[in-house]
Amino acid sequence: xPLTFAQLNQEYVIVRITGQDKVRAxxxxxxxxxxxxxxxxxxxxxxxxxxxxxxxxxxDKSLANRIMI
Amino acid sequence: xxxxxxxxxxxxxxxxxxxxQLTGSRQRVGNWPGVTVEKxxxxxxxxxxxxxxxxxxxxxxSPYSLEEVVSRNYLVNEKPDAILNIVDGTNIERNLYLTTxxxxxxxxxxxxxxxxxxxxxxxxxxxxxxxxxxxxxPVVSISALKGQGTKEAALKAIKTAQAHQVPRMDKVYAxxxxxxxxxxxAILSSSVDNGxxxxxxxxxxxxxxxxxxxxxxxxxxxKEIETIIQKVENExxxxxxxxxxxQRYDHIGQIVQYAVKKKSEKHALSVSDKIDKIVTNRILAxxxxxxxxxxxxxxxxxxxxxxxxxxxxxxxxxxxxxxIVPNFFDGILTSLHVNDxxxxxxxxxILGGVGAVLGFVPQILVLFILLSVMEDIGYMSRVxxxxxxxxxxxxxxxxxxxxMLVATGCGVPGIMASRTIEQDRDRKMTIMTTGFIPCGxxxxxIGLFAGAVFGxxxxxxxxxxxxxxxxxxxxxxxxxKFKAFAGEPAPFVMELPSYHLPSLGNVVxxxxxxxxxxxxxxxxxILLSSIVLWFLQGFGFTDGQFGMVADNNTSLLANIxxxxxxxxxxxxxxxxxxxxxxxxxxxxxxxxxxxxxxxxVLYNFAEVSEEGNEIWTLIARDFTPIAAYSFMIFNLLCAxxxxxxxxxxxxxxxxxxxxxxxxxxxVFAYVSSLIVYQLxxxxxxxxxxxxxxxxxxxxxxxxLYLLFRPGYKPKTEAIDIQKISIAK
Ligand SMILES: Nc1nc2c(ncn2[C@@H]2O[C@H](COP(=O)(O)OP(=O)(O)O)[C@@H](O)[C@H]2O)c(=O)[nH]1
Ligand SMILES: [Mg+2]
Numbered sequence: 001x002p003l004t005f006a007q008l009n010q011e012y013v014i015v016r017i018t019g020q021d022k023v024r025a026x027x028x029x030x031x032x033x034x035x036x037x038x039x040x041x042x043x044x045x046x047x048x049x050x051x052x053x054x055x056x057x058x059x060d061k062s063l064a065n066r067i068m069i
Numbered sequence: 070x071x072x073x074x075x076x077x078x079x080x081x082x083x084x085x086x087x088x089x090q091l092t093g094s095r096q097r098v099g100n101w102p103g104v105t106v107e108k109x110x111x112x113x114x115x116x117x118x119x120x121x122x123x124x125x126x127x128x129x130x131s132p133y134s135l136e137e138v139v140s141r142n143y144l145v146n147e148k149p150d151a152i153l154n155i156v157d158g159t160n161i162e163r164n165l166y167l168t169t170x171x172x173x174x175x176x177x178x179x180x181x182x183x184x185x186x187x188x189x190x191x192x193x194x195x196x197x198x199x200x201x202x203x204x205x206x207p208v209v210s211i212s213a214l215k216g217q218g219t220k221e222a223a224l225k226a227i228k229t230a231q232a233h234q235v236p237r238m239d240k241v242y243a244x245x246x247x248x249x250x251x252x253x254x255a256i257l258s259s260s261v262d263n264g265x266x267x268x269x270x271x272x273x274x275x276x277x278x279x280x281x282x283x284x285x286x287x288x289x290x291x292k293e294i295e296t297i298i299q300k301v302e303n304e305x306x307x308x309x310x311x312x313x314x315x316q317r318y319d320h321i322g323q324i325v326q327y328a329v330k331k332k333s334e335k336h337a338l339s340v341s342d343k344i345d346k347i348v349t350n351r352i353l354a355x356x357x358x359x360x361x362x363x364x365x366x367x368x369x370x371x372x373x374x375x376x377x378x379x380x381x382x383x384x385x386x387x388x389x390x391x392x393i394v395p396n397f398f399d400g401i402l403t404s405l406h407v408n409d410x411x412x413x414x415x416x417x418x419i420l421g422g423v424g425a426v427l428g429f430v431p432q433i434l435v436l437f438i439l440l441s442v443m444e445d446i447g448y449m450s451r452v453x454x455x456x457x458x459x460x461x462x463x464x465x466x467x468x469x470x471x472x473m474l475v476a477t478g479c480g481v482p483g484i485m486a487s488r489t490i491e492q493d494r495d496r497k498m499t500i501m502t503t504g505f506i507p508c509g510x511x512x513x514x515i516g517l518f519a520g521a522v523f524g525x526x527x528x529x530x531x532x533x534x535x536x537x538x539x540x541x542x543x544x545x546x547x548x549x550k551f552k553a554f555a556g557e558p559a560p561f562v563m564e565l566p567s568y569h570l571p572s573l574g575n576v577v578x579x580x581x582x583x584x585x586x587x588x589x590x591x592x593x594x595i596l597l598s599s600i601v602l603w604f605l606q607g608f609g610f611t612d613g614q615f616g617m618v619a620d621n622n623t624s625l626l627a628n629i630x631x632x633x634x635x636x637x638x639x640x641x642x643x644x645x646x647x648x649x650x651x652x653x654x655x656x657x658x659x660x661x662x663x664x665x666x667x668x669x670v671l672y673n674f675a676e677v678s679e680e681g682n683e684i685w686t687l688i689a690r691d692f693t694p695i696a697a698y699s700f701m702i703f704n705l706l707c708a709x710x711x712x713x714x715x716x717x718x719x720x721x722x723x724x725x726x727x728x729x730x731x732x733x734x735x736v737f738a739y740v741s742s743l744i745v746y747q748l749x750x751x752x753x754x755x756x757x758x759x760x761x762x763x764x765x766x767x768x769x770x771x772x773l774y775l776l777f778r779p780g781y782k783p784k785t786e787a788i789d790i791q792k793i794s795i796a797k
Contacts, residue, residue, distance in 0.1 A: 009338070022133060023560075028314045029129040030562060031163055036318075041342050044351045047458055049565060053163045056345070058454040060461075060561035 003048065003059075003067040006040045012069035014038055019066040030057060032067055072119045074226050075144060077171060078155035079164050080126030081566045083183040087155055087213040088123045089578065091223050106139050107488060113223055121223075122149060128163075130170045132279045135491055144174055145265070151230035152178040153222060158188040158195055158210070159567075161329055165321045172204060172236045173271060175264030177229040179207045181222040186212045192332035199328035206236040214572060235264060242316045249301045250274060256290050274298055275310040341567040345451065354455045361443070362474075369436035369478075370509065381431025390424030410617070414603055422599025425662045427588070429509050434584045436478040436509070441579040444471075445571040450563055457561045463542045464549035466490065466558040469499040473541070475583065476506040480713040482583035483508070484720055492559035498548055500720050501730045504709040505540035507533050510661035514704055516680035517665050521688035522697040533705055540706055540737065543776065550780030586712070594711050598659040605629070606652075606670060621671060626652055639761050640699045640739070641746040646691035650700055660710045695755050699746035706738035740768050 006012055014036050017024045031053040032038070042049040046061030078084045088096075092111025109123040124143060125136035132138055144152070154171050156164040161182070172178055182188075182195055201208040207225055211218035240247065253270040261269045261284070272280045273294060286294070298309050305312055338346070348357050369378035398420060402412050443449050449471055457467025468490045476483025483503050490496040507515070511533070519529035548554045607617055609624040618624050630648030633655075642650040649671045656663040665681045672684045681688075692700065708714065708731050718727045747765035750756030 025131060025310055025314070026133050026562075028311065029131055029133070029166070030564075031166070031318075033315050033318055035315075041338075042345055042349050044349065044354070044455075044458060047454070047561070049345060049349060049454070051342075053160075055160050055163050056341070056565040056567070058450070058561065058563045058565050060457060062557075063560045063562060 001069060002065045003038065003040065003050070003069055004043070004046045004061060004064045006038075006043075006069060008040055008043065011037050011039045014067060014069055016068040017066055018068060023063070023066060027063065027067065031055070038067070038069065070118065070231075072151070072227055072230050073122060073147075073149045074113075074119060074151050074153050074223070074230065075122045075124055075149040076153050076155065077124045077140060077144075077167070078126065079128055079157060079160075079167060080564060082126070082155045082157040082164060083213040084123065084126060084155050086572075086575070087181075087183065087211070087219060087222075088121065089574070090213055090216055090219045091121055106135055114220075116223075116227070119223070119227060121153075127167065129167055132277060138279070144171075144176065145268075148176060150177065151226045152176050153226045154178055154180045155213075156180055156182050158182040158184045159191065159193075161195065162321055162325045165324065166317065168204065169238070169241065169317055169321060172206060172238050173268045175235055175266075175268060177206075177226075177232070177234050178236055179209065179222065179226045179229050180204060181218075182208065182210045183213050185210045185217070186215055194330040196328045196330075200324070203238075203324045203327060204236065205238050206234075241320045242313065243305075245301055245304055246274075246312060246316065249297050252297050253294055256286075256294060257284070260284060260286070271313065275313050339567065341447075344568055345565070348448070349451055349455060358452060358455060361448075365436065365439045365443075366477075369439060370432050370512070378432035378435030381435065382428055385431055386424075386428040390420070390428055394424065395420060413607065414600065418599050418603025419596060421666065422602070422659075422663070423592075423596055425666050426510075426595050426660055429662065430584070430588060433478045433509055433587050434580060437475075437482070437580045437583045438576060440475060440478070441576045441583075442571045444579065445575045447566045447568045450565050453563060454561070454565070460545075461558060461561075463545035464554070464558060465498060465502075465541075465545050466492075466495050467561055468563075469495065469502075472499055472503045473506050476503045476508055478509050479583070479587045480504050480506070480508045480709050481586045481716045484713060484716040485583075485586065487720055494554045494556070495558050497721065497726060497730075498545065498554055500717055501548065501733055502541045502544045504713055504717070504730075504734055505544070505706055506537045507705055508661065508709075510710070511705055513662060513665040513680055514657075514701060517668065517685075517688065518692070518697045518701050520680055520682065521685035522692055522694050529701075533701070536702060536705060536741075540741070543772070544733075544737065547772070547775040550775065550778060552781040555781040586716070589712075595660050598656075598711075602626070602656055602659070602663075602667075630655075637703075639747070639764070640703060640742045641693070641696035641750065641756070642700060643696075644691065646696075649691075654700075654704060654707070657704055658708060658711055660712070661704070664704060693750075693755055695746055695750045695753055698749070699742040702745055703738045703742040706734065706741060708735050708738075740772070744769050744772075 003012075014032060014034055016034065017027055017032060036052060038050055038052045040048050040050050041056065046064065048059050048061075048064045050057055050059060050064075076084055076088055088109065088111065091113055093114050095114070096109055096111040098107065098109050106125050111121050111123070113119040113121055122143070124140040127134070127137045127140050130137060130141045130144075132141070143149075152171055152174070154168050156168060168180055180200070182197070182200070185195075188195060195210065197208050197210055207229055209218060209222045209225055211222050213219055242250070250267070250270045253273055254266045257266060257269055257273065269280065269284065273284070276298070301312065302309055307315075347353060367373055368375055370376070372379055395416060398415060402415060440449075443452075452474075453467040453470055455467070456470040460467055460469055469487070471489070472483045472486040474483075475486045480503065483506070484500055487496050487499045487503065490499055512530075515530050515533045519525055519527075523529045604625075606621050606624045606626040608615070609618040609621075609628065611618055611623055621627060627648055630652040634642065634647040634651045637647070637651055637654070649668065652671065653664045653667040656667040668684055668688065669681055672687045688697075709717075714727075714731055717730050718724075721727045721730060743761070744765045747756060747761050748769070751758065751762060756762075
């Protein structure tokens with residue numbers, strides 16, 4: 001399921017990142033890679049604050065929907 | 070030998086802090102050629118032969134954002150003698166991603182692990198020697214904020230540069246990938262110099278889109294390389310770029326496991342997370358933000374007992390520029406027996422004009438101090454996140470909000486703050502609309518008319534903000550439908566730094582940088598134009614004789630005003646006030662504070678208070694409410710002052726766009742005022758039906774059309790990742 005459906009504060013593992021190659025490459029550079037643990041700290045109507053590799057990253061819905069967990 | 074050291078690191082890793090530590094005030098700020106990414110260069114304290122080049126904060130060396138491209142072009146083409154890579158010790162795993170890329174460039178590198186004070190406080194341990202062993206380069210630990218180890222880090226970089234000690238990390242990737250890289254290296258070896266071979270082969274392997282512009286490989290070489298890549302891709306069932314990325318992360322994971330001991334795996338929410346739960350909460354976020362801003366503006370600009378800014382400004386206006394400075398110059402000038410003309414020029418022209426601007430400095434500085442604190446503790450990036458959802462509806466991104474917040478103090482630093490917006494069209498739109506926000510200098514205009522015509526109603530001031538915000542929103546929607554701006558704003562991604570206490574140095578520096586751009590105007594453009602203005606309104610032709618005029622209705626300025634007043638007749642600037650309003654509008658271009666002063670002068674009061682109480686009755690006689698409102702709207706929205714136009718020119722970096730931005734603002738202001746005056750006046754019975762009523766209706770229809778027409782649809786995918794932004 002996409003990251004936007006995740007429960008708050010629960011740890012998930014990223015299984016896939018979809019979309020254009022460039023979008024994927026960019027998300028990867030930010031630490032969103034397959035098999036990485038991710039949890040959602042805050043969600044405002046699909047816009048998320050997530051914890052990945054020990055840092056907090058704010059993502060809008062369009063990007064969060066590309067991250068499959 | 071001159072040594073050039075490049076400072077590279079992630080956003081928020083402490084690069085600016087370190088750069089300031091190392092160079093002190095010996096900095097030169099400019100732009101990277103062709104783009105509006107800030108370029109900072111400085112000389113190392115105590116080492117005149119050593120230049121430090123600050124690179125933009127980046128997460129990787131991929132070709133996907135402007136900052137990354139700028140940094141990587143610099144590193145590859147200019148080849149600094151050494152790279153000083155600053156790494157945030159509290160987020161070491163994430164930061165090493167860039168480090169491992171830098172180490173592939175074949176440039177001597179020193180890694181400095183920053184924030185050691187926080188690392189120690191968290192009880193974590195970073196083994197510098199083990200890290201150095203794994204990265205094959207010198208590693209030092211520093212605390213940039215406390216100034217610990219910073220000088221040593223720079224000296225280490227100089228030493229490494231002099232020894233030309235190039236790191237050579239191998240066995241980073243899986244066996245078959247390393248083998249493929251070696252094969253590619255063999256093919257490239259004839260066209261690339263030895264030191265850069267590994268970098269180029271990795272980039273070629275990743276099919277980096279910009280590499281082929283540089284390398285110019287032959288067709289058969291390209292084919293050969295493609296076969297090598299595809300073989301690995303088939304073996305690993307993934308695309309080559311992902312393979313490199315994942316294996317790079319794996320390798321970093323191993324390094325971290327070997328060299329770093331975390332006290333505890335963090336699963337629980339940190340303090341910072343707990344704060345975020347509240348301040349970015351779906352329901353509470355906006356009320357909290359509004360409450361904070363209310364306090365900020367009360368302290369800076371309000372009129373309560375905690376309004377430090379206003380007290381400072383009152384003192385500057387009444388005492389400093391009301392008594393001390395004039396008395397001082399009066400004393401000097403009288404004892405020198407200068408003639409009346411020169412006395413008038415200095416006392417009324419220069420001191421009056423410059424003083425009016427400098428009087429705002431306390432309010433502006435207090436506002437900027439508070440905004441800088443909000444920025445430094447990490448709240449501003451949350452604000453951008455909260456606002457993104459709202460701003461996206463009219464085609465701007467959350468990052469456009471910070472420039473607008475700053476612009477409530479002064480438009481110049483506001484427009485400059487648009488730099489952090491990466492995507493070109495988002496930034497241009499922000500520059501074009503930020504000037505609509507009522508800045509501190511426009512407040513007296515509002516004060517004058519609220520007091521003179523509207524019985525001091527606070528609704529007028531509120532409506533000024535509403536008009537400013539409405540102008541931003543309407544412009545956002547209308548502009549977005551043009552081809553130049555079409556397409557979604559760049560998707561929002563932003564790292565949110567942990568909340569931390571503000572540092573005095575950072576706050577002072579940020580406040581000063583913004584405040585200075587405001588103060589600088591007083592000494593330059595405002596000084597000059599005060600002199601010109603004083604001349605134009607004091608001199609003229611009487612009975613064919615040129616000379617000083619007693620009645621400024623016959624001054625040169627009045628001549629000019631009368632000659633141009635017809636332009637504004639459709640906005641209701643008619644009768645006795647027409648030329649005065651016209652002149653005041655033009656002097657407003659020098660600085661918006663000048664508008665009220667000009668009315669003061671034109672109504673024959675040499676000195677008026679900030680809100681011009683002395684001329685309220687005269688204004689009320691000449692301006693009908695609707696004409697006053699039309700004048701206010703036009704002056705709030707039209708071309709900003711010269712200093713802000715200069716900022717627009719710098720940030721647009723393109724004459725056509727500069728003209729477009731300023732022209733757009735003027736046209737928008739004119740059309741809005743015309744509609745309000747003609748239609749509002751008709752409803753109130755002040756204005757009769759005329760050809761202008763029809764024009765106003767047509768313009769209104771035009772605006773509605775622009776708002777609701779289907780916009781230009783870009784054919785490519787909405788998300789243009791090329792320009793995607795990762796600001797701090
Ligand atoms: N505790 C601590 N904070 C630091 C240190 N170095 C920088 N900071 C803080 O980290 C934040 C980001 O620093 P800055 O220099 O603006 O980072 P940049 O984005 O890389 O330029 C600022 O609030 C600094 O005060 C350090 O050594 N220790
Ligand atoms: Mg910085």
